[in-house]
Amino acid sequence: MTVNAHDPLLAASARPAVPASVRRARWAVSLIFFLNGASFCAILPRYPELVESIGLSNTAFGLAIGIGPLGGLLAGLFAARLMSRFGSARVSVVLQVLASVSHLAVYVSGSWLWLTCSLLLATAADAITDIAMNAHGMRVERRYRRSIMNSYHGWWSLGAVVGGLLGAACAQLGLPLWIQGIIGMIVFGLLAAASLRFMLPGPDSTERTPVASPSASSATEVPDAAPTGFRLAGMSLRALGLVTALGMVLVFAGSTEDAGSTWGALFMQDTFAATPFLAGMAFVALQGAQTIGRFTGDAVVDRLGDRTTARLGGVIAMVGMSFALLLPSPVTAVIGFAAAGWGVATLFPAAYRAADDLPGVPHGVGITVVGWFARLGFFLTPPLIGVLADAMTLRYALWMVPLYAVGILLFSRVLSTRSVKAGH
Template identity: 75%
Template sequence: MNAHSPSSDGALRPAIPRDARHARWAVSLIFFLNGASFCAILPRYPELVDSIGLSNTAFGLAVGLGPLGGLLAGLFAARLMSRFGSARTSVAFQLLASTSHLAIYVSGSWLWLTLALLLAQAADAITDISMNAHGMRVERRYRRSIMNSYHGWWSLGAVLGGLLGAAAAQAGLPLWAQGVIGLVVFGVLVLGAGRRLLPGHDASERSTAAAAAPASSPSADPGAEVPAAATPAGRRIAGMSLRSLGLVAALGMVLVFAGSTEDAGNTWGALFMRSTFEATPFLAGMAFVALQGAQTIGRFTGDAIVDRLGDRLTARIGALIALAGMSLALLLPTPATALIGFAAAGWGIATLFPAAFRTADDLPGVPHGVGITVVGWLARLGFFITPPIVGALADALTLRYALWMVPVYALGILAFSGVLSSRRRRAGV
């Protein structure tokens, strides 16, 4: 086997070890299952709302309280990964997540739905952080950007889950049956993926990458001015200086607005299509599919774009696309423009989660696993805060006017995008 293989631009890049290639596909499968398992529920939200008899405000409150489970559980992600490793943690908590999804399908009251969402979000938070942490291990072995492709697999799973959920709703498949099928299929697949993840300590590749990198080459653009060894001693929180904590908080804000944009399609897309256009169950589910489908394309093409433009410029272009697309959909509401608007929003935020996680994990002076945990925890604030706000606005006005929050989220991304790396990546560098 050659020690190097040619890249698309003719440059030589190091050959990828077989275990790293297998681990990449295993991590991709976990991302895929994580997206499919929960997102199959979303097109069936209108049935849950009708069967329980919820108002938009009550439903938005239940969905908004769910991320509290993630906010609380996410605090323990770094500790769990330190003890059990990111591989075992991601597999175990994805199994727990799929189990809790069955409880959502069979919810019979507002309290039941809320508690099921709390458990599901708690399990998802730890799965999310641990599978991203393991994905970063594999990316370091590849020595080029592959994080967007992981999130592309998540989006592909979300699209498939949304399509299956919409088709099941149209066919009248009982909610409980969809939940049982999902638990069995997704559970078997995630156990199989766990057998191909990387062994050893989670910091192994980070140490190797640090040894291989030139001493004058910073690992993360936002913190490049202050290498870890040169950071002055002072007040530290969770092992981070106040400056590093500020950078991590800003990265978290990028994901607050990105997550809020994604939630607009996840939670409200089907309800918006039904209430505004009296869409059929399948067409109503297409709002979510449009957002996730465009996001999938954006993520699978995102690594090449980020390698050329950097995370910062890519994020700013995406925010402008989301702003323009959703503004068009809300100013000129038709089923077609609505689907275009949700698609623009999905495309616009496609690279933000990988970009923020990568930047947080590479920040100088931030302990291993802490940056990615804190950013992932802060990201869930968007899923916690915005559903009740949108629900209350929808009851006070209409869902069409409530969704004007999405262009506001795009402005928030523009405001905080400066914290992302502006460095262009090159294969093998």
């Protein structure tokens, strides 16, 4: 029977029933995404306080923030191996617990070196959590047989908003940093540990196993094993090029997010002498708009495809942030950061999905490589913005954000033009 894709009632009725265990697994993965966003982002509104207490310049602070992702770059290389041995569920949960513990070290940083080392530990744990929770999320999405990846990242953004609001409120109330760190470590760590029992059982390759005959299965596996010339990490040069291009999408998307997370509060405080709570609203606006964009993103991507959605988002981010920098005020700044967040909302799930579905790429490797590139963006851009801010002002340094949007427009051509429904 042919289903009319434009009739939502028929489309909904055609969806296969989802077992309760799979629905519980979706909520468990969503919780890990939420905690991953909330735990670290609660620190961000306290950055001005840390900068002042340690006595850092913009360059020194940007360097510390930039060196931190080196931990993620190095640790992310081992994510595929860890998932192969322990499974994506266990890896995502255990590393998220470790991330919550490492965040306490950030809160109590007393020197530049301390801050840098604690960020190295935090980003190392976060990088592996990020890759593993996306890998497990893809398992659940295959059970659903429709797009749900954007909603996972929506939960991350919602967690980031909640964490940002909590951090801004604690800053306004003058709650000592170490107390906020201890509360976060206990609450976020325990919730992460509790989610493990609801994850999908079995190896991560379970949902990839074809239901067809053994001969069909063998035919499916030939591209990965066939000797087609030079290969790196099990990938052909063409597959490596596609994964690299997908990674570049996340370099620019991650750099856009970093503009709000690392520099938003400092921009509001330095440019407008904003109160601690108002300063935190730049980051909250970016993540709030990104949350809305991700929870509505599955429906948009199902209709337009990942490529068109990414290009529309790139234009929105470019126009919105340019508006904020041309006409600076607290209101336009919040609007600009919100536009940037909305613009990059679907890019992380789109790139992870495309990397995981690429033919000729071993399971887990595509997501690992793309996630590694995202960390590269977090590593390179904070020192750059810091140097530019000290040389000019933070307002002019943030003109890098519209340039990031140009990069998104250039590399988004590697994303799929098909709707996700058609691809599943």
